[in-house]
Amino acid sequence: MQITGWIEGITRGEVAGWVSDEDRPERQLVLELQIEGQHVAMAPASIERPDLVGVIAGGNDARAFSIAVPHGKVLDRSKMAVRIVGTDATLPLDHAPGYEGVVDFVSATAIGGWAWNVGYPGKPLGLILLQDGKPVHHMQANHFRQDLLEAAVGNGKHAFLVDLDSVPAVDASRYTALQVAVAETGMLLFDLWNTSAQESEFGTRKS
Numbered sequence: 001m002q003i004t005g006w007i008e009g010i011t012r013g014e015v016a017g018w019v020s021d022e023d024r025p026e027r028q029l030v031l032e033l034q035i036e037g038q039h040v041a042m043a044p045a046s047i048e049r050p051d052l053v054g055v056i057a058g059g060n061d062a063r064a065f066s067i068a069v070p071h072g073k074v075l076d077r078s079k080m081a082v083r084i085v086g087t088d089a090t091l092p093l094d095h096a097p098g099y100e101g102v103v104d105f106v107s108a109t110a111i112g113g114w115a116w117n118v119g120y121p122g123k124p125l126g127l128i129l130l131q132d133g134k135p136v137h138h139m140q141a142n143h144f145r146q147d148l149l150e151a152a153v154g155n156g157k158h159a160f161l162v163d164l165d166s167v168p169a170v171d172a173s174r175y176t177a178l179q180v181a182v183a184e185t186g187m188l189l190f191d192l193w194n195t196s197a198q199e200s201e202f203g204t205r206k207s
Contacts, residue, residue, distance in 0.1 A: 003089045010098035015067040025060035030085040043067045077119035101189035108172045112161040115141040121154030126183035136169035
């Protein structure tokens with residue numbers, strides 16, 4: 001059995017990716033999410049996608065999977081594994097993107113919200129405050145909030161709050177032009193304050 005696969009994303013609610021058995025490409029594989037060696041959830045790799053047609057050596061197809069994470073389960077990549085059922089093979093987790101974050105509020109005096117990289121509960125995420133797309137301040141999302149802990153956002157220490165009066169480069173009279181991005185990737189956090197939608201691909205303030 002020659003397993004090829006990839007974890008494409010991790011959120012609080014889902015671990016998603018694709019997989020294939022190169023020796024038996026017609027075989028449907030089943031993936032199991034484990035935490036500290038214990039079963040959490042499983043799902044078959046049964047989702048057909050155009051981008052997975054012919055991607056395996058020899059022109060074979062791969063199939064995608066989506067493992068639903070039980071509500072409230074805190075994910076820690078150092079204790080997680082995604083195993084192919086019936087084998088000892090696992091898929092690597094370290095590379096998988098899993099950034100979630102929301103700008104909860106912004107005013108002429110402050111901006112706040114939360115952000116983390118799913119599966120790294122004790123690692124604060126570096127952020128950049130932008131105005132008109134230009135960096136004006138660097139910060140970390142490392143403050144505790146009880147609602148984040150209750151929503152399984154790591155250890156709850158993933159909030160940020162910036163006093164705009166302490167950032168000389170910010171024009172507070174134009175606070176609606178402020179944005180927050182993940183320092184590692186430049187990905188913008190979802191702006192819940194200025195958007196009518198109550199949720200996004202990055203999650204909500206409290207699940």
